[in-house]
Amino acid sequence: MSTADRLPRLLALVPYLMSHPGAQVPEVAKVFGLTEKQLIDDLQLVWMCGLPGHTPGDLIDVSWDGGEIIIDNADTIARPLRLAVDEASALLVALRMLAELPEFGDRDALSRVIAKLERAAGEAAAVVSSQVAVEVDAAPDALPTVNEALRRRRRLSLRYYVPGRDEVTPREVDPMRLVMVDGRSYLSGWCYRAEAVRLFRLDRMLTVDVLDVPADPPAGAEPGEVTPGVFRPSPSDELVELELTPAGRWVAEYYPCEEVTELGEGRLRVALRARDQGWLVRLALRLGDTGRVLSPASLAASVREAAASALKLYESV
Amino acid sequence: MSRRKTERLLNLVICLLATRRPLSADHIRQAVPGYDAENDEAFQRMFERDKNELREIGIPIEVHKDPWEEDPGYRIVRQSYELPEITLEPDEAAVVGLAAQVWQRASLAEAAGKALLKLRAGGVETEEAGGVLGGALELRLDTQDPAFPALWEAVRDRRAVRFPYRAASSQTVLTRTVEPWGVVSRRGRWYMVGHDRDRDDARVFRLSRITGPVTPIGRPGDVVVPEGVDLKSMVGYSDALTVRERTALIRVREGTCQGLRQVAKQVRPASGGWDELEIDFNDPERLAGWVVGFAADAEVVGPPDARDAVICRLKGALA
Numbered sequence: 001m002s003t004a005d006r007l008p009r010l011l012a013l014v015p016y017l018m019s020h021p022g023a024q025v026p027e028v029a030k031v032f033g034l035t036e037k038q039l040i041d042d043l044q045l046v047w048m049c050g051l052p053g054h055t056p057g058d059l060i061d062v063s064w065d066g067g068e069i070i071i072d073n074a075d076t077i078a079r080p081l082r083l084a085v086d087e088a089s090a091l092l093v094a095l096r097m098l099a100e101l102p103e104f105g106d107r108d109a110l111s112r113v114i115a116k117l118e119r120a121a122g123e124a125a126a127v128v129s130s131q132v133a134v135e136v137d138a139a140p141d142a143l144p145t146v147n148e149a150l151r152r153r154r155r156l157s158l159r160y161y162v163p164g165r166d167e168v169t170p171r172e173v174d175p176m177r178l179v180m181v182d183g184r185s186y187l188s189g190w191c192y193r194a195e196a197v198r199l200f201r202l203d204r205m206l207t208v209d210v211l212d213v214p215a216d217p218p219a220g221a222e223p224g225e226v227t228p229g230v231f232r233p234s235p236s237d238e239l240v241e242l243e244l245t246p247a248g249r250w251v252a253e254y255y256p257c258e259e260v261t262e263l264g265e266g267r268l269r270v271a272l273r274a275r276d277q278g279w280l281v282r283l284a285l286r287l288g289d290t291g292r293v294l295s296p297a298s299l300a301a302s303v304r305e306a307a308a309s310a311l312k313l314y315e316s317v
Numbered sequence: 318m319s320r321r322k323t324e325r326l327l328n329l330v331i332c333l334l335a336t337r338r339p340l341s342a343d344h345i346r347q348a349v350p351g352y353d354a355e356n357d358e359a360f361q362r363m364f365e366r367d368k369n370e371l372r373e374i375g376i377p378i379e380v381h382k383d384p385w386e387e388d389p390g391y392r393i394v395r396q397s398y399e400l401p402e403i404t405l406e407p408d409e410a411a412v413v414g415l416a417a418q419v420w421q422r423a424s425l426a427e428a429a430g431k432a433l434l435k436l437r438a439g440g441v442e443t444e445e446a447g448g449v450l451g452g453a454l455e456l457r458l459d460t461q462d463p464a465f466p467a468l469w470e471a472v473r474d475r476r477a478v479r480f481p482y483r484a485a486s487s488q489t490v491l492t493r494t495v496e497p498w499g500v501v502s503r504r505g506r507w508y509m510v511g512h513d514r515d516r517d518d519a520r521v522f523r524l525s526r527i528t529g530p531v532t533p534i535g536r537p538g539d540v541v542v543p544e545g546v547d548l549k550s551m552v553g554y555s556d557a558l559t560v561r562e563r564t565a566l567i568r569v570r571e572g573t574c575q576g577l578r579q580v581a582k583q584v585r586p587a588s589g590g591w592d593e594l595e596i597d598f599n600d601p602e603r604l605a606g607w608v609v610g611f612a613a614d615a616e617v618v619g620p621p622d623a624r625d626a627v628i629c630r631l632k633g634a635l636a
Contacts, residue, residue: 266488282610289633
């Protein structure tokens, strides 16, 4: 935390200590994201401040004997500063998104919280936060079943579609967490087929059933980092270079490219890695004359071969 | 910010909050330790900077100009400074905890964190999202577009902006001047909706196509958002809403093209190791872009425009 944040922090710390008399040093440090040493330093600073006159009777009184913090004589700043428009809006935008989520149980609590925060934050925050909207995808059919499995801690059996390989595979998964990223739902869980934690998009579950088996992910399995955006290429995958016309530029927006070079007139050269050769051939076919594989030559050859054999279907009629 | 300065500012806040009548700069200079007693000009400069810093963190300083007094007076009115009393029931606290997590690594994470801290400081017990689905629900919004923070500020301040923008599949980057009405996240992408001044019409801009800095222009408060504007529907594609009116007949090899089979409204076996699918569609180019990826495993039999669209892509890939 930078020192410029210190004053706002102190103006929150004092009311926090007033409303939590006897709070422990480690616990308060954690709430404020400080080391214990930094917190003590803050307390020492507060202790030097107070009402004009600055006689001992005017100064804020703080003690932290035995790690228990007691504060007194700080009535002037006993309440926190009101929420800034940014701060209230950040919460309100998120709450409104929650309100849009299908299946989100506590709609009633949500509308109460939104009303309370709007009242506390004032009109500006209410207006701004309604100008930042998050569209939530329609509830995938799988959602109620996945929720049930999570609640009851049961194993799931699914048929899962992997578009990259155009495969439908049966899987047994111990659900660990439901993750919604940018309005789209994923299940993170232990996949017995992969013997690893995997992320499954709910809208790609073709069928899903709760098994009468307790979910039992291996100890130490972490729900893991969710990287949205389809696929996580590894550095060992071969680097592929494509040249795109203006009509093919969408590739650079949709897929993580390691290098994007403007070639003029709206044309681009991009370099990306993908785990799957088949996926790359499909992408190149889809691009048609709006994109061209520069390297490796083997991929360019596969694309030509695939296109030629597909064209035969159309010539025969 | 040095320790001495933080101390001075904290004392200044306490002093201005404690007073009922507005205090002159001279009075404040005596009352708050740390101001230069010797050099008037140095004091004035420092006091100006201090007032600005307090305003920047959202502290409302009132300035009173009394006709009988030469110097203005300053104070902080408690009601406009303090977070109003707010109490949350446990179920409400749980959803606030969840909401504060949403921005985790996005540009509003800091603001959300500060809001949560202030609520806690005000005695609100917020939970670490534990209450919702036993802690197994995680929600995230990402804002990786460099333009997001500047546009958020422009929306907040109701200020017009200017930025370089490359329209979809366009060759050129043009400078656009827009009065922002709002920003919308849709399927992992952020869009800005607003009034494009040069085109004199409402337009939608994708943040990832903004190719350079977003510069605020004009005064804050200038932008008027039309009443009843529905941001989400302006950004929404038509494909989610419009009915797929046409049907394509597609031949696929047995055991292949799982993706196509999933959306087919009919699958029937045909001769020679092939199946026939019927798939509803709207845009022949979209359909072609998808089917062509299955190469020699799929053939669009008709209608002719969809078939031609596939042939065209295959020839393009061969060229």
